[in-house]
Amino acid sequence: MTLAFEKYSTTINDGLSLIQAKFDQQEKVFYDKCDVFDSKLAEFIAEKDAVNAMKDQLQKMIEDFRSQINKESEKEKQKITNDCTNVLEACNQRMGEIKTDVITFLKNCQEQNLDIIEKIPEQKRKFSWKDVMIYAVCGTSLVCNVIQIFMG
Structure with missing residues (x-):
């Protein structure tokens, strides 16, 4: 019985060793895959952070661009308003001169016509x-x- 028991014990030990070796092999594969997963996750997080940084940078650029456009359009609006105001003031001043000249001309015409008629x-x-x-x-x-x- 001892011999049979030893043979049985050896077979069981060999089977258990084989099972242990399989578990060890699968555990190594599992840990290797976890390491790959961790490195891929770290890469993904780094890329996500880079994308978010670019997104923030683009958002700031858009805000700066809009702000600059608003400032420039306000400057142009002010220039146009000032130019229009200056032109209108010049026209109003010139209109007063023209009005005075026309009234003077009409008064002088009347006097000249009377002078001609009297002659x-x-x-x-x-x-x-x-x-x-x-x-x-x-x-x-x-x-x-x-x-x-x-x-x-």
Whole structure:
């Protein structure tokens, strides 16, 4: 029985050794795969951090760009407003000068016309109704045009 027991014991020990070797081999494979997984996870985390850093950098660039565009557009708006204001002021000043010149011209025209009419001899100063109408229409038309210039 001892011999059978030893043979049985050796077979069992060999089987257990084989099972232990398989477990050790699988444990080594498992740990190797865990090490690979850990290194891949570390790479993934590093890449994720790099992507997040780039995302933050891009977001800051976009915000800076928008801020710069807003500043520049505000500057351009102010320039245009100032230019328009200057042009309008110049036009208003010039309009006052033109208005004064036109009124002076009309007053002088009236005096010059009276001077010319007074120099014409009495018999030639007599107008027909037709002449009076033409003079009235032309004078009214000229005054209306001047009024339209200033009112329009």
